[in-house]
Amino acid sequence: MQGIGVVERGTTRRRLMAGAAAVAGAALAPGSGRAQAPGTVKVGLLVPLSGIYARFGQLMRMGAEIGVRHINEQGGVPSLGGAKLDLHLFDAGDSTEKAKNAAQRMVADHPDLVACSGAYLSSFTLSATEVTERAELPMLTLSYSDLITTRGFRYVFQTSARAGDQAKVTLPIMLDLAEKATGKRPATVAILTDNTASSLSFVQPIREGSAGFGVKIVMDETFTPPLSDATQLIQKVRSSRPEMLIMPITVISDVKLLIEKMNEFGLGRGRVPTIGSGIAMAQSDLLQNIRPAQMEGFITVVGNWDAKGQDKIIEEFKAATGEPWMGQNGIATYGDMWIMRDALEKAGKSDRRAVAEALRTIDITEGAALYYPGRRVKFDANGLRETAGPVVVQWQNNKPLTVYPQDSAMAEITWLKR
Amino acid sequence: MLQLEGFLQALNAGLLLGAHYGLMCVGLSLIFGVMRVINFAHGDFMMVGMYAAFHIFTLLGLGALLGEGAGPYVAALLAAPVLFVLGYLAQRFLVSRVTGTRVGNLEGEGHYAQLILTLGLSLILQSGGQILFGSVPVSVPSELSSEAWELEFAGGALVVFVNQARAWGAVVAVAIVTLLVLLITRSRTGKSLRAAADNVQAALYMGIDVDRAHRLTFGLGVAITAVAGGLLASSYPFTPYVGLEFVIIMYAGVVLGGLGSTVGAFWGGLLIGVIQQCSALLLPTQLQNTAIFAVFLLVVFLRPQGLLGRVSERT
Structure with missing residues (x-):
């Protein structure tokens, strides 16, 4: 089924070598959209899918998959001719090293990714964004750490209030x-x-x-x-x-x-x-x-939770997952997919730099904004969502x-x- | 009055928790006392015991059958035979290779091999637990875990809350230790265990099946600790890595009580519970476990054989 990706994990020497070369290549000429199936745009989700945090990663995966399905059912990205989102999953594992390795594989193996979301724990996000920043891949995150958006990075976007x-x-x-x-x-x-x-x-x-x-x-x-x-x-x-x-x-x-x-x-x-x-x-x-x-x-x-006006999505999430409520992990990645879709719509092309620029200038109070407290998606110069609050x-x-x-x-x- | 109430509350919590620690320590001490094996997988066998109690409780529907008051205790006791078999088999096929009459040919009397083997077992149990049970913490449902008897003193000016789940758990722990002591001191099987512990060669000459004694010992030691885990499982959520949180306490209790002394191990565990809880009256709460090891070092320094240990080595 289009839009639901497979989990990608595992490291070999050849992959690492290819990864290193591709990171360099991606930094020089990022995101051209080549090698994609016609009418699809690749987006990523980097979360723990194994180890002791796997449970939380699975909830984030469920939210993102429902988000992508809804977006594709509602016409995909109109400015790209109705292109569908194609979600790829990356296992951040249970340590910062594994999260960073997964991020390296993500940018190496998928130079045509236009944006990603992750990585659950702040420590994972901090290490993964060191990689995505070099690859100029925009990354949305719910992680709370103050450091995420105070390091001068330009390709990380924090949707929650800092701790x-x-x-x-x-x-x-x-x-x-x-x-x-x-x-x-x-x-x-x-x-x-x-x-x-x-x-x-x-x-x-x-x-x-x-x-x-x-x-x-x-x-x-x-x-x-x-x-x-x-x-x-x-x-x-x-x-x-x-x-x-x-x-x-x-x-x-x-x-x-x-x-x-x-x-x-x-x-x-x-x-x-x-x-x-x-x-x-x-x-x-x-x-x-x-x-x-x-x-x-x-x-x-x-940083986020089931809120007024989200009843339909919450009910669908509960029915699909058996969970008693959606919670911040599910709702945040669901919303992140919609922010990516809106940024792609604004960018008008499947290019990670253009998507990042669109995220820097986006200002929406409907659609994706419904899934975040403050009901507005507008990022400041550091990438922090301006109306984010507890x-x-x-x-x-x-x-x-x-x-x-x-x-x-x-x-x-x-x-x-x- | 508030300080006195705090002290009585700490003492009460320490004694109840200490009884659970004591039961864990008894299982470990039994194995060390008879087989001279330092079992680094003991905490992980306890973890398996906790999951066994949890699944026995849910699969047999003990909550509906016996209620959430008695059900968790029956589940904890039923976990014992399961873990006895597991321990018996682990000794038969793995631990026996590096213990008993076979260690003569091994370096360091087999202790290096025992160390590696039990550490390996520990890792296998943890990883196997992760695969089988997942990483979501669970606990055995109990209606008693947040219920307390309120003991009033000085006309109600002083109230001590006695947690019912922990109190019944402590009663079961004391009963099991008593039964074990009776088994060891009064029964023929107990005598064979003691003989195997005191002198393997002499026991063999007397016609005692030392290997069987070791298998029984390992099974019993693991089963007793599994019951302790099962008793804790209603008030303490656990994951496959829970053993790591208790194994150090078990070793401290065994050494405090006296290596090889079964009753001493129980008192050692009880003492650790009391120190852990009462230390919070004087020290920052963060130093609770530091207080345990301060006392531990003091005992090792002043009485190396432990509180109830023997001064001389066994022949």
């Missing part, structure tokens, strides 16, 4: 949401975080900026994942009696231990409003490890629902009055 930016605005957003829901701004906060880079970068601006918002930090604990028991940590939360708990956790076993312990101690289900970061607290795998009722009221801040998701009635921003919200936030 640092998310963290800076999270506290005031949460205080406003709490005040709107209860009429009272929380005055005390506890911080309970693991010591992974993303969690620490999330809590740092909160530690530094809380006083400026009139919030007192009553507990601040950092632990090394994975936990073997959460009793001591939740006992400290119980003793400090915060009005709000910031709890960015990245390991699913820690989510289970902490959430179950909070419920055991009578602090769960929104009694202590708890805000996490990233998808660990909202991924569907949680359903195999914890009763969804115990997640009720927990909040997490992510999406606040809260577990309500056994599933995580978007509650912020307002134009994407599928439900009102619930915040128990004390």
